[in-house]
Amino acid sequence: MDGDAIRRDDTTDQVLINTPKVFFNRELSWIQFNRRVLEEAWEGDHPLLERVKFLSIFSNNLDEFVMIRLSGLWRQVESGALERPPDALSPAEQIAGIRSELLPLLEEATECWREYLLPRLREEGIFIHRMEDLSPECRKNARERFMKEIFPIITPMAFDISHPFPFISNLSLNLAVVINHPQRGRLFSRVKVPRGIVKRFIRLVEMPDAGRRDYHFVMLEDLIADNLDLLFPGMDVEAAYPFRVTRDADFEIEEDEASDLLTSIEESVEHRRIGQPVRLEVDSSVPSWIREMLGAKLHLHPNQVDTSTGPIGMADLMELTGINRPELKDPPFLPATPPGLENEKQIFAAIRQRDYLLYHPYDSFNPVVAFIRQAARDPDVLAIKQTLYRVGTNSPIVEALMEARERGKQVTVLVELKARFDEENNIVWARALERAGVHVVYGLVGLKVHAKLCMVIRREGERLVTYTHIGTGNYNAQTARVYTDIGIFTTDPDVGSDAADLFNALTGYSAKRRYRTFLVSHGKDGLMRDDLIMRINREIQRHRETGDGCIVFKCNALVDPACIAALYRASEEGVSIHLQVRGICCLRPGIPGLSRNITVSSIVGRFLEHTRIFYFRNGGEEDVLIGSADLMPRNLDRRVEILYPIRDAMIRQMLIEKILWIHLKDTLKMRMMNDTGRYKRQELGPEPLDSQGWMITNRGIWHDA
Incomplete structure (x- = not known):
C-alpha cells in the first residue's frame, strides 16, 4: 500500500484511528493465525501424532470462531448494525471476506x-x-x-x-x-x-x-x-x-x-x-x-x-x-525448578531472599502449587487472596485453597464465572470453595477479571510480610505444561500494597486508578492504555536524544486502535519496533511513511505462545513489563488486568536476553507478516534456530545470576 494514499492532514493519533486503510480486519487476521496452526499439521519436523494434534486444534479453533465471532457478525447483519471496526468493513463485507479465506x-x-x-x-x-x-x-x-x-x-x-x-x-x-x-x-x-x-x-x-x-x-x-x-x-x-x-x-x-x-x-x-x-x-x-x-x-x-x-x-x-x-509424540522433558524453590517448606524463606522468575512450561509449575499449598499449612500465614480465571479439572490450586480455609486461614478467591467455555467448570469450583468456607467473589458487574494474581500475608516477628505471585497465565496445572507463561515471586512491599489495593477494589468499592507499581486496567476507569502510550511517547523522546529507540511487544493480540496509532507515530519518528503477536494483529507493518520501522512476527510451535512482555529501551534504562493484558479494546476497556514493571535488575536482564531476544531470532518457527497480512517463512541462515527447542535445551539458564 502506497504511503502517499494515507490521509495525513495532521500528525495526531486520532487521524490514524480514523484512517481505515492502516488497519487489518481482526477477523481476517485471526484466520491467518489459524492458517499458521494448520501449517504445523503439514510440518515434517513434528512427530506424526503431534501433526494430528495440530489439525485437531485448527478445527477446534474454527468451531469457537464460528460460535463467537462469525455468529456475532450474522447478528449484526440481521439487526442492521451500523457500527464498523477501524478497518471500516461492514458486517456483510467481513462475512464475505471470511468465507473467501475459509x-x-x-x-x-x-x-x-x-x-x-x-x-x-x-x-x-x-x-x-x-x-x-x-x-x-x-x-x-x-x-x-x-x-x-x-x-x-x-x-x-x-x-x-x-x-x-x-x-x-x-x-x-x-x-x-x-x-x-x-x-x-x-x-x-x-x-x-x-x-x-x-x-x-x-x-x-x-x-x-x-x-x-x-x-x-x-x-x-x-x-x-x-x-x-x-x-x-x-x-x-x-x-x-x-x-x-x-x-x-x-x-x-x-x-x-x-x-x-x-x-x-x-x-x-x-x-x-x-x-x-x-x-x-x-x-x-x-x-x-x-x-x-x-x-x-x-x-x-x-x-x-x-x-x-x-x-x-x-x-x-x-x-x-x-x-x-x-x-x-514430542519427547518429554523434565522442567527446571529454580534453585531455592525445590523445598516446599522453605519456599517463603527463599522468596524472602530474592525475587524469582518462572518461565513455564520450561520451568515447573510445581513451585506455584507449592507456594499456595505451603501457605495453607504454614501456621504463620494469616490470609490468602487469589484470582482464578481458567482453573482446569482436578485443580491442586483449588484443593490447597480449600485446605487453607479448613486450617483457619482467611481465604478470598475471585472466581471469574464469565471465562468463556469455562463457565461450568468455574461454577463447580466456586461452589466447592464456598462449601469449604472460602469467601468467593464472582467478578464485577460489566467486567471480566482477567488479572493473574495471588498474595499471601504471613506474620514474621512483629510485622506482616506479603508474598506475591504475578503471572501472565492462568493458575492451571494442565495448561502450564503447554502454554508459555511468565510468573514472578516477590516480597516487594510496593507490589504487596498494590495487590492489596487491587483486591480491595475487586471485593469492595474503590475509585483508585493509580498504583505504586502496577499498570491497571479496570474497565473505562483504568489507566493501562494511557500508561502504555505514555511509555511509547517517552521512547520517542528518548530516541530523539539517543537515536537508539526500541520497542518490543510479545503478546497474543494487537487490536487496540489507540495503541496501534501510537506505534505508527513512533515508527515515523524512527523508533525500531518489533512486535511478536501470536494471533490477531490489526497493525500493518512495512508501509513507507508509516510503519517501515515495524516488524510483525508470529511463532506457532509445540507450545502455545501465551506470554505478554512489553519492552522499552528507554535510553538504556530498560523498562520491561509482564502481565495478563493483550492490547485489545476488550482487555483495556472491559476487563480487570495488570501489567507489572519488573523491578529486579537481574530478572529484567534475563527476560530481555534469554527469553525475549531469543524468540525474536527464531528462524524455524517464526513467520514474518507482510503488508497484506500474510505470513512468510524466514531465511534459515547458517545456524537455524527453533526458539522453543532452544528453551527446552537451555531451560533454567534464566535463573543464573
Whole structure:
C-alpha cells in the first residue's frame, strides 16, 4: 500500500484511528493465525501424532470462531448494525471476506488429513477403516459390539407430518437417514451420534494379522451407518449422510438485572446448546434436496452451508493422540525448578531472599502449587487472596485453597464465572470453595477479571510480610505444561500494597486508578492504555536524544486502535519496533511513511505462545513489563488486568536476553507478516534456530545470576 494514499492532514493519533486503510480486519487476521496452526499439521519436523494434534486444534479453533465471532457478525447483519471496526468493513463485507479465506483453507485441512496424515498413520500401523472395507468376520464382530455398547443409547428421530423437525444441538454430529417405506415412499430421519458418551474412534481389537503395536479403528458414525437396519427394522435404508450444526454460543448476561450471577450464568450456558444456528456442515455426498431441506429448517443462508469431503468435526482427532506410541509424540522433558524453590517448606524463606522468575512450561509449575499449598499449612500465614480465571479439572490450586480455609486461614478467591467455555467448570469450583468456607467473589458487574494474581500475608516477628505471585497465565496445572507463561515471586512491599489495593477494589468499592507499581486496567476507569502510550511517547523522546529507540511487544493480540496509532507515530519518528503477536494483529507493518520501522512476527510451535512482555529501551534504562493484558479494546476497556514493571535488575536482564531476544531470532518457527497480512517463512541462515527447542535445551539458564 502506497504511503502517499494515507490521509495525513495532521500528525495526531486520532487521524490514524480514523484512517481505515492502516488497519487489518481482526477477523481476517485471526484466520491467518489459524492458517499458521494448520501449517504445523503439514510440518515434517513434528512427530506424526503431534501433526494430528495440530489439525485437531485448527478445527477446534474454527468451531469457537464460528460460535463467537462469525455468529456475532450474522447478528449484526440481521439487526442492521451500523457500527464498523477501524478497518471500516461492514458486517456483510467481513462475512464475505471470511468465507473467501475459509473455503480454500477447509479444503486444505481435508487434504492434509486424507492425503498426508492418513497414509503416514497407516505406515506406522494406525489404521482408520471404512466399514465396507472390513472382512465379513470383522464386520460381524463390530456389529455385535454396536448392539451391546451403542444401540441402547441411540434414538432415531423421524421427520414427517406427525413428527416435527428434531432439535439439532450445537456441534452434535448427526446422520441424515433416507428410508424407502413400502407404503409411504421416501422418508427422512435423524440419528444423533453419541459423541462424548462413546469415543469417535472405535478401536477394533479382533483384527487378523494385526501387529502387537498396531491400532485399528472405525469412526463411530460409520459404525452406526453400517447398522441402521437395527434402528429401522423392516425398512429399506437408502443412505445415511453425516451433518453438523454450529450455533451462536456468545451469550450476554444482564448483570444489572441478575439477582444471582452464578445462577444466571448457569442458566445462560444452556444457550450454547440451543442458540441460533450459524453454520451447517454436510458431507459432500449429501443430495441437494437434503442440503436444502436442512438449510431451510434451520433458517440458514446458503453462505452458511459448507460441504466437506473429510470427516466433519475434526477436533475429535485429538482422541488419536491418546495412542500409546511415544515415538510418534514430542519427547518429554523434565522442567527446571529454580534453585531455592525445590523445598516446599522453605519456599517463603527463599522468596524472602530474592525475587524469582518462572518461565513455564520450561520451568515447573510445581513451585506455584507449592507456594499456595505451603501457605495453607504454614501456621504463620494469616490470609490468602487469589484470582482464578481458567482453573482446569482436578485443580491442586483449588484443593490447597480449600485446605487453607479448613486450617483457619482467611481465604478470598475471585472466581471469574464469565471465562468463556469455562463457565461450568468455574461454577463447580466456586461452589466447592464456598462449601469449604472460602469467601468467593464472582467478578464485577460489566467486567471480566482477567488479572493473574495471588498474595499471601504471613506474620514474621512483629510485622506482616506479603508474598506475591504475578503471572501472565492462568493458575492451571494442565495448561502450564503447554502454554508459555511468565510468573514472578516477590516480597516487594510496593507490589504487596498494590495487590492489596487491587483486591480491595475487586471485593469492595474503590475509585483508585493509580498504583505504586502496577499498570491497571479496570474497565473505562483504568489507566493501562494511557500508561502504555505514555511509555511509547517517552521512547520517542528518548530516541530523539539517543537515536537508539526500541520497542518490543510479545503478546497474543494487537487490536487496540489507540495503541496501534501510537506505534505508527513512533515508527515515523524512527523508533525500531518489533512486535511478536501470536494471533490477531490489526497493525500493518512495512508501509513507507508509516510503519517501515515495524516488524510483525508470529511463532506457532509445540507450545502455545501465551506470554505478554512489553519492552522499552528507554535510553538504556530498560523498562520491561509482564502481565495478563493483550492490547485489545476488550482487555483495556472491559476487563480487570495488570501489567507489572519488573523491578529486579537481574530478572529484567534475563527476560530481555534469554527469553525475549531469543524468540525474536527464531528462524524455524517464526513467520514474518507482510503488508497484506500474510505470513512468510524466514531465511534459515547458517545456524537455524527453533526458539522453543532452544528453551527446552537451555531451560533454567534464566535463573543464573
